[in-house]
Amino acid sequence: MSILGNMFFMFVVTGYKRTSNSTLRYKVRDVNHGRKTAGKKGYITASRKYVVPVYYASVPKSKKITVIAKKGINTYKSANLTGKAKHYKKGVRLTVKKLVKHNLTTRYQLSNGKYVTANKKLIIAGNY
Incomplete structure (x- = not known):
């Protein structure tokens, strides 16, 4: 990105x-x-000054992420983001269990076992 x-x-x-x-x-x-x-x-x-990855590549130290997408995000039952489980509104804080790689992207597995995107345009690491 x-x-x-x-x-x-x-x-x-x-x-x-x-x-x-x-x-x-x-x-x-x-x-x-x-x-x-x-x-x-x-x-x-290719300068890091202008180009950064779209997806997070590690679990935040606090193990917390905050939804920043205007319309919120969905959680899913599998890492390929199928089987919609629940919708979270902007501002909700979620606890991350681990990072999962899926094709060219990464997903976060939450403490409840569900999956969300690790896209920096939709979530932010930490409590905000």
Whole structure:
């Protein structure tokens, strides 16, 4: 994911390449649904100053996450996010048991055994 000001642009990294002066660039596909650029391919900088992962890669030290999505999030019975279990509104704090990898993404398994996304646009680590 790339952050520019308050705007978030999401890409899937499909490869990488170095420029003539050895600067690393990511080859990406745009996954911003509903935009003119959706599905287009190109290169972006690989600098951590501008590009950060969309999904959390570890369990927060506090083992707590807070829902920040305007419409809330759902919990599911399985890590592939099928079998909807419950809906949580924005601001609800949840306790995380562990991080589970699923394809190119990560999920959090909650203390009740249900699963939620680890997408930074929908949840935030800690109590807020």
